[in-house]
Amino acid sequence: MQGSELTRAKVRSALVFLAPMLLALALAAGWPLGRTLWFAFTDATLTDTGSYAFVGFENFWNPDWGGLLEDANWWTAVGNTLYFTVLSVTLETILGVGIALALDVPFRGRAIVRAAVLIPWAIPTIVSAKMWGWMLHDQFGLINDLGMKLGLIDQPVAWMASSATALTAIVAVDVWKTTPFMALLVLAALQMLPRDIYEAARIDGIHPVRVFFRVTLPLIRPALMVAVIFRGLDALRAFDLMYAMTGNNESTMTMSVFARQQLVDFQDVGYGSAAAALLFVMVAVLTAAVLTLGRVRLTGGVR
Amino acid sequence: MMPRSLAGRVGFCALIAVIVLFSVFPFYYAVVSSFKTGSELFEVTYWPTFDMENYISIFTEQPFGRNVLNSVIVAFSVVALSLGLGVLASYALARVAFRGRGLLLVTILAVSMFPQVAVLSGMFEMIRAFGLFNSLPGLILANMVLTLPFTVWVLTTFMTELPKELEEAAFVDGATPLQVVRRVFLPLMGPALAATGLLAFIVAWNEFLFALTFTLSNEMRTVPVAIALITGATQYELPWGNIMAASVIVTVPLIVLVLIFQRRIVAGLTAGAVKG
Numbered sequence: 001m002q003g004s005e006l007t008r009a010k011v012r013s014a015l016v017f018l019a020p021m022l023l024a025l026a027l028a029a030g031w032p033l034g035r036t037l038w039f040a041f042t043d044a045t046l047t048d049t050g051s052y053a054f055v056g057f058e059n060f061w062n063p064d065w066g067g068l069l070e071d072a073n074w075w076t077a078v079g080n081t082l083y084f085t086v087l088s089v090t091l092e093t094i095l096g097v098g099i100a101l102a103l104d105v106p107f108r109g110r111a112i113v114r115a116a117v118l119i120p121w122a123i124p125t126i127v128s129a130k131m132w133g134w135m136l137h138d139q140f141g142l143i144n145d146l147g148m149k150l151g152l153i154d155q156p157v158a159w160m161a162s163s164a165t166a167l168t169a170i171v172a173v174d175v176w177k178t179t180p181f182m183a184l185l186v187l188a189a190l191q192m193l194p195r196d197i198y199e200a201a202r203i204d205g206i207h208p209v210r211v212f213f214r215v216t217l218p219l220i221r222p223a224l225m226v227a228v229i230f231r232g233l234d235a236l237r238a239f240d241l242m243y244a245m246t247g248n249n250e251s252t253m254t255m256s257v258f259a260r261q262q263l264v265d266f267q268d269v270g271y272g273s274a275a276a277a278l279l280f281v282m283v284a285v286l287t288a289a290v291l292t293l294g295r296v297r298l299t300g301g302v303r
Numbered sequence: 304m305m306p307r308s309l310a311g312r313v314g315f316c317a318l319i320a321v322i323v324l325f326s327v328f329p330f331y332y333a334v335v336s337s338f339k340t341g342s343e344l345f346e347v348t349y350w351p352t353f354d355m356e357n358y359i360s361i362f363t364e365q366p367f368g369r370n371v372l373n374s375v376i377v378a379f380s381v382v383a384l385s386l387g388l389g390v391l392a393s394y395a396l397a398r399v400a401f402r403g404r405g406l407l408l409v410t411i412l413a414v415s416m417f418p419q420v421a422v423l424s425g426m427f428e429m430i431r432a433f434g435l436f437n438s439l440p441g442l443i444l445a446n447m448v449l450t451l452p453f454t455v456w457v458l459t460t461f462m463t464e465l466p467k468e469l470e471e472a473a474f475v476d477g478a479t480p481l482q483v484v485r486r487v488f489l490p491l492m493g494p495a496l497a498a499t500g501l502l503a504f505i506v507a508w509n510e511f512l513f514a515l516t517f518t519l520s521n522e523m524r525t526v527p528v529a530i531a532l533i534t535g536a537t538q539y540e541l542p543w544g545n546i547m548a549a550s551v552i553v554t555v556p557l558i559v560l561v562l563i564f565q566r567r568i569v570a571g572l573t574a575g576a577v578k579g
Binding site for chain 1 (some may be wrong): 306315317318322324325326327329330332333336344345346347384388389391392394395396398399401409411412413414416417418419420421422423424426427429444447448452455473474475478479481484505508509511512515516527528530531532534543546547549553554557558560561562565568569572
């Protein structure tokens with residue numbers, strides 16, 4: 001039959017079309033990831049990745065020097081990463097929903113406002129880090145100047161010097177930078193909602209706050225959950241912001257910063273890979289959970 | 304629902320003003336700072352002066368021109384490769400029913416989520432083995448892991464939505480699958496290519512971890528790394544004016560692109576992030 005002949009030809013060419021992409025992905029992702037996972041069980045060093053020995057789980061747990069599971073710095077990094085992820089994603093979600101609700105209202109100049117809101121998202125993370133680093137400067141920074149003029153603080157605060165404020169300041173920068181992303185995703189979901197529900201609610205005289213919690217939030221919940229989960233997975237691997245604002249400082253170090261420091265600065269490929277592998281496993285488990293929960297939605301749309 | 308009362312309207316306008324100020328002000332302050340030199344930099348002022356000294360000095364005291372060129376080469380190559388490979392692959396994934404397609408899509412999506420640092424040591428070894436350390440091809444290869452999965456994903460989502468009849472008519476006329484991709488789908492994909500291409504460009508332009516780790520010399524750095532590593536002439540000098548000038552140069556093209564392609568980016572983001 002001609003139809004099945006065409007189907008076979010299509011399947012054949014599909015495989016040919018996929019091959020270059022799969023090769024590129026294998027080269028850029030598959031092979032390096034496999035090697036990293038392998039290195040996690042070796043004592044490889046950066047100076048000579050050619051000669052190393054298999055050491056089993058010694059990078060993770062080691063009777064002589066403890067290994068990753070007894071490394072206080074690693075646990076600090078884990079704590080920082082979780083603190084950063086939970087706090088920044090929570091704040092972004094609340095602010096993002098708020099901004100999206102405001103932008104969902106038709107008003108003159110809305111297009112310009114929406115464009116302005118996108119600006120922080122367009123700015124490279126390193127640039128955001130440097131801009132805010134300058135604004136948070138202990139002696140010449142704008143934040144201290146404003147805070148003193150408004151009477152919020154008595155004397156300049158060295159935001160990035162103390163571990164209590166540095167991580168919170170980093171969260172603030174991340175919230176500034178990624179709230180627009182959240183706001184846009186929520187706005188897209190809001191704009192797909194049927195308008196007549198709101199009309200009905202307004203005529204019935206239901207308070208807007210009640211409408212939000214009873215109608216809007218349940219309707220946008222699926223889109224919001226996806227956005228929150230994806231932002232969360234993104235925050236777990238954060239590197240640029242911390243590295244550019246505080247370098248390898250322990251008090252703000254995330255798991256990615258820790259892994260890179262071991263790998264590059266301390267040349268310990270085995271140990272650094274072990275840390276990277278643990279982070280990978282964490283993200284992979286969460287990703288698998290997300291994909292399983294969202295499976296219908298993700299592949300259901302493909303014809 | 305626009306508030307009805309006057310107080311409500313004033314409040315709403317104030318809210319919008321706060322949102323805009325919150326979004327725009329930090330970059331405005333960076334621009335203001337970038338024009339300040341010497342001791343001016345250490346006084347907080349809110350209105351700009353125009354002194355180009357910092358802008359000149361980053362190009363004369365640092366190889367910043369070279370850094371910009373590196374970023375341009377890397378970002379354009381990454382975009383071209385991702386789109387080229389992505390268009391072909393997305394046809395296969397969106398329009399052809401074959402076994403394992405669902406699994407493949409999920410795998411591609413999963414790759415876009417794994418942490419960059421997880422490929423760092425393996426990539427380091429590979430780049431050194433290929434002799435690509437401290438070179439732009441090495442960075443291009445590494446950046447593919449960031450851009451290729453979501454490019455394929457977004458283009459697949461887009462191609463799925465195109466009508467079946469278009470393709471069928473071409474096959475009836477005896478076209479090969481490659482001709483169908485080139486003559487039928489490619490012309491329709493302008494908006495999707497622009498959106499994904501721009502997102503890939505932004506990702507590659509901003510990439511930091513690979514560029515920091517796989518380059519060694521000042522001349523091979525891309526702009527984010529160059530900005531992160533700008534130092535003063537002496538260790539007592541605070542080169543904030545230079546850093547801000549470099550930051551403005553790197554960011555202005557992105558802001559212009561984002562403002563021009565605003566709607567398409569939003570469409571691309573929602574296709575790439577909400578659905579995938």
